[in-house]
Amino acid sequence: MPPPDVPALVDHHCHSVLTAELADEDLAGLLTESDRPPAPGTSPFDSALGLAVRRWCPPALGLPAHAPAEEYLARRRELGAPEATRRLLAAAGLETCLVDTGLTAAAGRSLLPLDAFAEAAGVRVREVVRLERIAEAVAGPAGGWARAVREALAAAASGAVAVKSVLAYRTGLAVPAERPGPAEVAAAAGEWLRAGGGRLTDRVLLHHLLWTAVDVCADLGLPLQLHTGFGDPDLTLHRADPSLLAGFVRAAEPTGVPLVLLHGYPYHRQAAWLAHVFPLVHTDLGLTASYVGPRVATVLGEMLELAPFGKLLFSTDAYGLPELYLVGAAQFRHGLGTLLDGWRADGACTAADAERLTRRVAAGNARRLYAL
Incomplete structure (x- = not known):
């Protein structure tokens, strides 16, 4: 102990x-972030x-x-x-x-x-809801997908302490400050649904999801966690630099939603800078x-x-x-x-x-x- x-x-x-x-x-x-077998003779x-x-x-x-x-x-x-x-x-x-x-x-x-x-x-345990998992479980129609996702996320997060996004694994953290428009989201949702759904990798849908999470977190008074920095081989490391989020952070500030940057390494100093200059940004190691x-x-x-x-x-x-x-x-x-x-x-x-x-x-x- x-x-x-x-x-x-x-x-x-x-x-x-x-x-x-x-x-x-x-x-x-x-004991490794790799999903591959170790090299011969190593452990x-x-x-x-x-x-x-x-x-x-x-x-x-x-x-x-x-x-x-x-x-x-x-x-x-x-x-x-x-x-x-x-x-x-x-x-x-x-x-x-x-x-x-x-x-x-x-x-x-x-x-x-x-x-x-x-x-x-x-220990006491509380749940953190994974944003992309919720969205991937929502079916069509395309025109109503955005609303259905928001309702599903709000329901799932109502008993949780936070929402988490793994956007860094999907398209990276260079998120535009502007929200995608409704027509753009509906068109992208239609393509994704016609392809059979599954793992979300479409930039428009993922950026819309992040803003949906901001809105739901603002309504429920919850923080939004974001993966940053290193992870398994599915990640492209330089696109997980948290400093890429600066424009999104500025745009999200008026909502009052705390943003929590997870991990960070080897960009932990960038995460620390964001926490230093933006009041709503928190971070961890x-x-x-x-x-x-x-x-x-x-x-x-x-x-x-x-x-x-x-x-x-x-x-x-x-x-x-x-x-x-x-x-x-x-x-x-x-x-x-x-x-x-x-x-x-x-x-x-x-x-x-x-x-x-x-x-x-x-x-x-x-x-x-x-x-x-």
């Missing part, structure tokens, strides 16, 4: 965990994230830190997935998890439902804190060069493996503690300043933003 003097964390962006027992290679495959454990898993997770399962991967995997199998999941999630020291329910498991696997996840983790391993304090410091202390939030973006919750939480605590110890030693802040910053980023900012 985390030390008692470290505040509990509000994980403002994450996913559920898999229910099945995993083969060693399948578990290792969830995802041989990475900064792999080192972090071996540093933080073995003690939760009764092994010494840095136990070899083979010993760790054997111990995990011995305990079984339910018990390992319970121990790892408990050790993360989380208070509340805001779970994006739009990411599904691969064929033949399933994720814990929200109530079961809450019980396993011992997300899964980056896990993936950069020993560099976490450095990357957090780069983000806090510009990001206001009231605009940075904690998240793990954990998916599938309970290890990723524990690693994300432990990396964040360790990285921020190391960074602030350096600030204090340099005379840049007091102990009270460091404590206040830690509590805000760990949980306070999320509680305020999501009205928890």
Whole structure:
């Protein structure tokens, strides 16, 4: 368990965990954003994230830190997935998890439902609605598609704490400041529906969806989360630079809807700049804190060069493996503690300043933003 003097964390962006027992290679495959098999002779454990898993997770399962991967995997199998999941999630020291329910498991696997996840983790769980998933489930006719999508999103988000968009994966973040016109949206919807629907990749429809989300969030008083920065190979990285959103942010400002930039890396400084100059923009480091391993304090410091202390939030973006919750939480605590110890030693802040910053980023900012 985390030390008692470290505040509990509000994980403002994450996913559920898999229910099945995993083969060693399948578990290792969830330690990378790649959806391809590793190169011959390599393992995802041989990475900064792999080192972090071996540093933080073995003690939760009764092994010494840095136990070899083979010993760790054997111990995990011995305990079984339910018990390992319970121990790892408990050790993360989380208070509340805001779970994006739009990411599904691969064929033949399933994720814990929200109530079961809450019980396993011992946390309060609230839902984040995935924008594109809602829209892709809406059928025609083309002329009424836009209205039907708005109604479906409003209904789905009525019990949620936020809406999330993965536009970065579909067309990138260069969103025009002007909304697409109704005729343009109806024509694009007609083409998409005639083609059988499915995964939305049409720019007009995706940009319309983002504005629909802004409108619904304004009505319901919810923030809008946006994926930015790195991810799996479906992404074109340079199109996920959050600075591309500047025109859209300016256009959306009058609505009063908070925009939350997720992950950011390697454009985390751009995300910090947007949070610095636009009052409604917030940001996090997300899964980056896990993936950069020993560099976490450095990357957090780069983000806090510009990001206001009231605009940075904690998240793990954990998916599938309970290890990723524990690693994300432990990396964040360790990285921020190391960074602030350096600030204090340099005379840049007091102990009270460091404590206040830690509590805000760990949980306070999320509680305020999501009205928890």
